[in-house]
Amino acid sequence: MKLNDVIEARKKSIEYLHNANIVLTEKEKDNLEIADFGLNDLDTMGLQLLVYENNDRYCAKELILFPRQTCPEHRHPPVNGRDGKQETFRCRWGEVYLYVEGEPTQRPQAKIPQKYEPYLTVWNEQVLRPGEQYTIPPNTLHWFQAGDQGAIVSEFSSTSTDEHDIFTDPHIKRIPEIEE
């Protein structure tokens, strides 16, 4: 990912948060995390994150998604003898289509470019609108896409250890390098 793309995505995320009345400090604005998972296709497969707190007991973030942007399929395995990360997604703004293990939904609302289809294997759809939430058990495959407007989702969870996440797409690097 190019540094300019990171700066652009940060700027757009800050606008989304501002429109949803979510206030950030200046330091938080400068540190907003832009994740393209090493795919170099941020607007399609990517995610913006504002980490409020991540300690050895709990974690809280806002996830910002641009229109139809998708967070690729992954799971949170056990780490250091503790259960994998458990997380609760609460939609704050926009609409999000969350896919988890279980009975595949007949006409899912996500729109996926063909080349990514092989790496999206769970299709039980949970639609989240503002005020609605869903808790994903540890070590369970999931992925999600924002609707046509984009979305803001609060994530409440146990400790976050992104470097241990297991993605279905073997091309993914969770923590890629940024080119200056």
Place this chain on the structure above:
Amino acid sequence: MKLNDVIEARKKSIEYLHNANIVLTEKEKDNLEIADFGLNDLDTMGLQLLVYENNDRYCAKELILFPRQTCPEHRHPPVNGRDGKQETFRCRWGEVYLYVEGEPTQRPQAKIPQKYEPYLTVWNEQVLRPGEQYTIPPNTLHWFQAGDQGAIVSEFSSTSTDEHDIFTDPHIKRIPEIEE
């Protein structure tokens, strides 16, 4: 506390959340927790809570405070061999004066009726405005008061077990009965 006072406080809390663009489901509106700590003096010593999620690993809530309303001093002791609750307060709206153990602040901003003074023993002041947050370690005395406008504070924490909280004021019952 009278049932009518509970209904009134719920209505007012829902207005606060609405004004801050925080969306609730109808079920959440009906279940908003009104805590007067058995003191029967809600507007002075009390707190309104919206619990999003509380499981055996993490907890997330919104705390709604009316103007100058105070959550009385307490700490979260170890429970069942686990460290006491650790919590991160993030101010969303209004202003909150948080008091924790440490060097007493010379001219604290909280205004306290004389009869409650004996039960407020820690005076290290942390002022939180929207976007600002503070993490309170386990088993540490703390209390907080909203400014003149009231406040909304997000609480991210380890598991919440309110029934184990230890209050400085011996008159307090954390989970009192409601009179119909």
